[in-house]
Each structure stands twice: as C-alpha cells, then as structure tokens.
Amino acid sequence: MKNLYKILALLLLVPALNLAGNGRGKYTKSKKLSKQYSLNADGMVKISNSFGNVTITTWDQPQVTFEIVVEVNGDDESRVEKQLKDIDVRFTSSSEMVEARTFNGENSGDDDFSFWDLFKSNNNRGYNGKVKIDYVVKMPITASLDLSNDYGAVIIDKLEGRADISCDYGRLDIGQLMARENELSFDYTRNSHIDYMKSGIIRADFSDFDLYDCEQLEFKGDYTKARLHKTERLNYKADFGTVETEESISVVGRADYTTSRLGVVLEKLDITADFGTLKVRELGKNIKSVNVRSDYTGIDLIYHRDASFRFDIDTEFAGINTSGDAEITNSSKDHTEKSISGYVGRSSSSGMIKIKSEFGSVSLKRN
Template sequence: MKLKVFNESIIALMLMSVFSLTAFSQQIPAAPPVTPKAQDHAINDNDDININVNINLEKLKTTIKNLSTIQGKQVELAMQDLGKSLEAGFKDFGDNFDKNFNVNIPDISIDIDNPARLSEDDYKQQLADGKLVEKIKNYSKSYSVDGNDVLQINNTFGKITVNTWNKNEFKVDVQMKFGARDESTVNYMADGSSISSSKTGSVVSFKTNLFNGNSGNNNRTHIEINYTVYMPASNGIDITNRFGSVSLPELSGKTLLRVSYGGLTAAGLTNTENDVKVSYGDANITDFNSGKLRVSYGSLKTGTVNNIDAHISFSSIDIDRLKGAANVDIKYGDGFRIGTIDKTVSNINVDAAFTNIDFDFKNSEAFNFDVTTKMGGFDFNDDKVKCTYKSTDEQKGWSSTKTYKGYIGKANTNGKIIIRGNFTQVNFQ
C-alpha cells in the first residue's frame, strides 16, 4: 500500500495543531524548514517564510466556559468583539503570512464574581448550607392543535426537553427556579418573572419573561427556567434558547432551532427543511435528513446525514455516514471528517480555511475529485485514489496554490467532490 503525499508547507500542520478549542497553545516559534519525510505527510516548499503564531486559545476556552454564569446581553456584546478580533487576525494572516500573527483575546469586562446565575453545583451546595433562599414557580398550559400548527418557544437560562405523543395537543410545563441570599430578592425575581403564551393563526407561542433589571443589591443569584414539552412528532417546532440546552426526540416536522451558550441533542430530524444554529455549544444529532446547520465555537457530530448545507466556524464537524450531498463552509475549525461516504452521494462541495479535512472512501465505489489548496496539502492512498492531474511549479513558476484532479474507484462517474482550501490539509483514505 502506497501513500501519496502532496503538501505545500509544514505551516498547515502547525496551524492545525493550534486551531482547536479543546486544545491549548501558547506560542509556536518560527523554525527553519526541514527536509520532509514521507511519514510526516508534509512537504515544505516555502523556505523564505517565517511565521510566529501567537494565539492564546487556553484563555479563549476558559472565557467561553464561564459564559453560562454571565448576564446574556453583556456576553453577546463581548463575544461579538471576540469574533471580530479573531476573524480580523486570521484575515491579516492570510493576506500577509510572512509576518508575525497575533490574535488578542479580549478581556470580558463583566463581573464574573457576581453573575446572574450560579453554577449548578455551587447553587446546590449553597442551598444545602443554608446560604440561599429558593422559590419555585410552576406553569402549565395546553393547546389543541392540528397538523399545520407550529410550536414556538423563546427561553433564557434553562433546559428545553421535548417529548412526543399521539395527542393533537401541545402541552408545556415550566418550572421557574429562583435563588438568592435573602427572601426579598427571591420574591422580587419570582414576582417579576412569568411565562406568556398565545395562539395566533397556526403558531402557538410560549415566551419566558424575566424580571426587569437587577434585584437592587449585589447578592449572587440563580435563575433556572426549565421547559418540558409534549407534542406530536409531525408538527413543526421553532425554539430559541439562550444559556441552556435543548433535547429533542425524533421529529418529522420542520425544525427551526437557535441555541446559544448551550448544547443541542437530537435523536433524529427527518424533515427536509430543517434549520439549526448552535453558537458556543456542541450539537449532537443522531440522524439529519436535510437542511441547514450552522455551528460556531463548538462542535457538530452527526450519525447518518442525507443532505446538509453547513457553515462551521471555530468548530469541528464529524459525520459518521453521508448518503446524499454536502455543501460545507468551514473556517478556523478543528476539522471536517466523514467516516463513510455512500455510493448514493451525488456531490460534496467544501470551502475550507485553517482546518483539516479527512474523508474515508474505503466503502465508496466511484467519485471524481477536484482539490485546490493554497498553502495547504493533499494526502491520499493510491490503492483507492488515482490522481490524474497535478499542477506543477514548472508550468507558471512557483505558486502556493496547487490543483489535483482524479478519481476514486472508477473514472467518469457522476459523483463529484470539489474542495477549495486555504491553509488546509486534505486527506483521502
């Protein structure tokens, strides 16, 4: 078994070890080029380039970990500045990579020691120690529905758990939990918070309304608004949840999800028009039929996917099995992996920057491919993958951009894979 290796620069491998939210990196010093070895999967053609990558991702990871305890609006503003700083730094690096590259992780100017919400462990401990007073409010409401009705939920600071049943009815139970160091503060929070609901046309909506402003003192407080939902699996759902997780069973109705500062777990989204966005959290979906997926500052893991249109930033994407088509834009991520590519796949289009791509074709039959890398690399197993064209430096002089064309299994097939990568390592197994 031979392993073909085309790699423009060891820079790509250096970068891939840095751009991971789960790993940390302080500084990678510039180093002189070394003679490449086949087992290193890298060829360095850039003898005149020195790069000093200095990005403190450990600080970024710690900052994001603290987000669940900070006031929402302040976090959004701070993280918008963070995203702009990171993207600006990477853009400058791509335009002028022969200079030092620095991304300054901005300080989040929020009082972390006096958050609006204690962590779950701290809250339970302080309750047990008698340091906090707790007040719980319960809410329940049901609506009779038909197959055209959509359930809409807008929540902050809590979990949303959806269950399915055979009744033509939406039922929503909410537990509102408030904690503070004195009874007057707890009463202020609880009395000023409510759940509003209505049915307008085909939309049944529930919204969390929290007390206005702070409680008037500096006591640490805890807010937890948890929804438990019962609905038919075939009805549509529209959920917005901030600072909390969402858990879904298998749903055949159209699903619109906006989850920020919390995770998503879904057993199966079988509709063809799903629209999912997860920010600052992980998304785990067992089966995804078709639709849009946007994940930033987290990770996306799926089981079987039919068709997917995904935009991934500062995140990873892992697909166990692809059956239809994939259109993926991934930037500054921890990698794009497809475990099994079915023979039914029609096309895969990838636009990537500062990441790596790993596709497994062991169980695939026939695809054509067109791979272009700028300051990146292309590795493949030539027992399965045949490269029929590679652009060379002799054609137009040295270029950081290389193009590779060929086929997997059999030539002249309808299935096609197109990859455009900047500072990206592409691997075909």
Template sequence: MLLLCCGLYAGAQAINASPNLYAANINTSVSVTVTTDHQDMTSTERAEEGSVTKSFTRAFAVDQMDKINVNNRYGSVTVKTWDRREVKAEVTIRAYSSSDAQKLLDQVAIDAAKQGDLVTFKTNINVEDNRWGNFSINGRKSRREVKVDYIIYMPANNALTVLQQYGNVTVGDLDAALSAKVQYGNFVAGKLSSNNNYISVQYGKANIAEATKATIKHQYGAGVTIGTVGTLNLDAQYTKVDITNITGEAVIEQQYGAGITIGSVGLLNINAQYTKVNVGTIKRGGTVANLQYSSLDIANTGSIKVDAQYTTVNIGQLNGDGNFKMQYNNLAVAMVGEGVKRLNADCEYVGMSFNFADRYNANVDVQTSYAGFKFGAGVSAKLTGDDDDRSSNQRNYIGKIGNGGTNMVRIKAEYGNVIFR
C-alpha cells in the same frame, strides 16, 4: 396571571415575544399553589434563608392546524407529547432570596392565551432590581434569583416554537415543524420527523437523536451531536460537531472549534476555516470542499472538488473524479480507484502523493516548476522538450499509468514534490 420579579444579567437581551395576543373563550383549567421552603444551612449559608414556590397549570383545546409558542427565561422547557387534542402547560416558579423572595415571586407574569390558531405561553419578568445570582456581602453568601420551569404536554403533530434564555430545552419525538432558539442553555431532542426543523443554540450544546431534515445554527458551547439526519444545513462556530450518519445531502459551514466528525454522508458541501474535518464515507459523488487553515481527512469518497489554502488533505479511497486546487501544505490520496476517469491537481507549495490501484490505467501529464516528480514501477513517463527546456526549473512529463487509455491524470506543481506510487 401570576406575577414574579427578578433582575437580569447586565447586557442580556430578551428574546422577542410573539405579537399581542388576546385570550379566547375556550375550555381551560387553572390551578395555583404557593409553598415556602426553609432548609437547614451551615453558618456560612444562612444569608440564604429559603425559597418560595408557585405552580401554574393551564390547558387549551387544539386541532391539528394550531401552533404552539413557548417563550421563557431563567429556567427550562420540557416538551412531552400525548394523544389528547389539547396543550397543557405546567409551570413551576421558584424564587430564592435572603430577604425578598416573595417580592421576587410576585413580580413574574405567566401569560397564557389562545388567539386564532396560535397558543402562547410566555414568561414576563418585571425588572426592578438587577442584582442577580450568587454573591457574597461582607463574607456572607447570598442568593437572589428565580427559576421558571415549564412542562408542556402537546400533540406530536402540532407546530412548535420555543424561545429560551438561560436554561435548557428538552423535546421528545415530534412530527410537526419545530423552531427552537436557546441562549445560554442546552437543546436535546428525540426523533424530529418533520421536514421543517430549525434549531439555534448559543453558549450551550445540542443533542439530536434523529431528524428527517434540519437547519442548525450553533455558536460557542459544548458542541453539536446528531445521531441520524436525512438532510442537514449546519452553521457551526467555535464549537465541536459529531454526526454519526447523514443519509442525504449536507451543507456545512464551520469556523474554529474542536472540529467536525461525520461517520457517513450521502453528499457533502463543506466550507471550513481554522478547524479539523474528519469524514468516514461519502456515498455519492459531487462533494465540494473549501477550506482555509484546516485539515481534511476522508476515508472513502466518490468524485470530489477541493479548493484549499494552508490545509492538509488526506483521502483514503478515491472512487470518482478528483479536482484539487491548493496552496501550501500537503495532499495525499492513499488509493486512486479504477473508477477515476479524471484526476486534476493544480497546487502551489504543496507536497502531493498518489497511490494508484493495481489495475488502474491512465495517461499522465505532469508539469512542475521548482518541484520534483518521482514515480514507481507501474508508471512510465519521460521528460519532454529540448535541452534548453531540460535545464530550466520548469519541466513537463508525459507518460502513462499501467496501459494508459482514456483516463487522464493531469498534475501541475509549483514549489512542491509529486510522487506517484
């Protein structure tokens, strides 16, 4: 066990450790080295006189059922997979201080143990002085901190849990279950093949090349970037989201932030507030969208249900049934395709416009209250009711698009115009 101490940022919360562990008698290898580095500095930097470094290595034999847990602060964790049936941690600990670097280095504990089917590597920091970081005293710059950097070598098919505060986590391709929690740092992963991937990032960014199935929670920071994912459950707050392809179903919640962009998705269920949602193609019908104070732009979709307030909705191509309930702003469908059997819109204070395919046929029922209704040459409609009804602000139009038939378009508008083209 090695010891090194540092102060903590005021108010920072430590990540919870694993249960008490007891070292098992197994094959291990340990190596420790200590070096002291001194660098040439300008006169304004001489308060920082050097750094002290220790390195630590330990390995444990594992089988496929064993789980690996890494808990670190103030540094980084890099995970690399290999073909050996063992897990090895290489840890570099560096202390920076103008006066007590060695004291800092001597007050960190790197715990490594195996108990049952759990292998644990944990950084313990014995806090004695909470002065931490880069600061200036009487005009002289000073630095007092430590960095604890892990490289973990492990089989790709062992389950992994990583907890990291104030630093980055990088994971290569992994076949087994992954749970990663990162605070004040970034998360980067290659291909995650398991059906059990949980990633939580606060005040950082997440970049995942590919995942079979993932649950992601992201708060603040530089955003979420995903290449391809099969099934996704995403909760994003105050951050940007960019996803190239979701092959299956996605359940997404987003609040605030620079918006979410999705290239293509199989099926989408989205709940968004105070943000922008931009989707290329939704491949299957059954999409549900609930939005407040946002915008929704979809280039191509199957059937969809939208419930929105103070939101602008733009749909390029609608290939399935549409159901829209909205208050305030605008609704526009650039092309209602021939496969739409039911199109319903119940809107208040919303300007609505619908363009219909040349060979689209449907019956029409439009009810307006303090709203106008205009339609093009492909639509025929007449105002129903007696003269008293015609003079009121509530009107009902019955007609057809094309030749009419079994399809039905039913619109209810209060305080907003309706346009059929």
C-alpha cells in the same frame, strides 16, 4: 469586527454562568406552570427561553402541553421571592400556532426574558440570584418547531415537522429530525449530538458536535469541530476548525485554516482550501470527479484499490507523490513548478482527478 463580538460574548459568559450556575444560596424558591392547548397536526410550536433546559417529546395527539418549572436561588429571601414573581411565561395560541415566551415581568413592553434582563435588574441592586427555567413540552409529532434557548440544553426525541433551533452557550441532544430543510444555529456549545437529520443547514461557531446520519447538509462554522459521520451530500464552509466525515457520496467544501479529515467519498469531491490539511481515507471505487484547489495546504488522498480514473496534478513550490500503479503519461518540472497527468486503471475512464496546489505537498496513493 466579527471576532471582536465573539470576544465580548466570551467575557459576558462569566457573569451569565454566575446567574445560572450551580453555586447555592441559602434560599430556593420555585413555581410550576402547566398549560395545554389544541394545535393542528401541521401547526407550529414556538418557544423562546433562557437559563434552563427545554425538553421536547412528541405524540400523535392534536395537543401541546407545557410543564414549566422556574427556580430562583440566592441569599436574600425577599429578593429571591420578588425575582421569582417577576419571571413569567407569556402564552399565545391558535389552531395554527402555540407560542411560549419566558419574560421578566418587571420590564415594560413585550421583550423576551434575556441575560440583560436578569443582569441589569438584579446586579444594579447588588444581587446575584441564580435562575433556572426548565420546559418539558409535548407536541404533535408532525408539527413544526421554532425554538430559541440560550444557556441551557435542547433535548428532542423525534420530530417529523420542520425544526428551526437556536441555542447559544448550551447543548443539543437531538434524536431524529425527519423533515427536510431544518435549521440549527448554535454558538459556544459543547458535546452536542444529533442522531439523524434528513436535510438542512447547521451554523455553528466556537462549538463541537456530532451529526451521525444526514442525507443532505450545508454546514457553516468558525472555530468549530464538526464530526459529520454519515453525511450523504455535504457542502461546507469552515474557518479555523475541523471537519470530519466517515462516508459521503459527495463533498463540496471551502476550508480556511481548517483540518478536513474525510472518510470514504464515493463519487464527488470539490474542495478549495487555504492554510490547512485535507485528508481523504478513501476515494470510492466508482469515483467520478475530484477537484482540489489549495494554498499552503497538505493534500493526502487515498483511493480504492479497484478505482479507475484519470488525473491531472499541478503544483508550485510543492512535491507530488503517487503510487506505483499510476501511469504517468505527461510530466514537466522546473525550479518552482511541477505537473503530472496520467491514469489509474483504464486510460479511457470517465473519472477525473484535478489538483492544483501552491505551497502544499500532494499525495495520491492506492489503498
């Protein structure tokens, strides 16, 4: 059922791109909204928008400012003007929270502006005006942010407060998220970049992104390429995707139909994998624990030339390949199963590598 929803969402993207696309009609109308509110340094800014970019900058003042430009383009001038009039932003404010929500004034109730508002209100009249709603917001650097923006980019320079960000069919361009426990959720985004996030969770489907520096991350993704460059402590669950790292202290993962290409893992690796590939460029000199359980997954582990550890490898319907410096103390083999145990470096080492693989070869080699 989940895959069905994803396919339906892809089909809906086509008319959405038409509504927010680059094709130009004969008439373009726009309006600008400017607002300023007081907000406590530890308050919250909440924004809900679609079909445009949201740019967040921060400062050390207890103020939030909004500069919003709404633009409508189409071939029927009267309908362009009416659509521009219908689109508005509802603001609410207190010393603890400032909120801005884009909405379609033609609708009844308090529903946010959405793709369906635009699609139903215009296409039922045979009209396909193109809409762009861009926010530029300045907020206290220590305030928290709750932001939803679809069909557009989210751009943030630096934020010390916690961030909760949702972005579908768009792009993230984020500098520094300095707080702990941030939450980023995005689907169908491409070329997204996060320079630094102290800690948090990323949920991403049908996307690709780079996270360059993170102390602690939980990642959950389907059909996504995640390049998690320097992630000190990583816990991930990935289906039908790719996970790449450059350096980590510890990595814990569950990967199905996924390619896991890990760089340097300094202390701990714990992976369960089915129908994929696991490659580690280097297990660190002081590696403490490696546990790999896999089915139909090729395993290729390379360890630091000065590493010292014990190992225990069991396979079914798969081969085992080790370096010449590996001392094998026990081995057994029959028609379908093979197992070896031994050590590299010191036989009394506290470091331990355990691998159990079915239908996937295992390579454990020295760098």
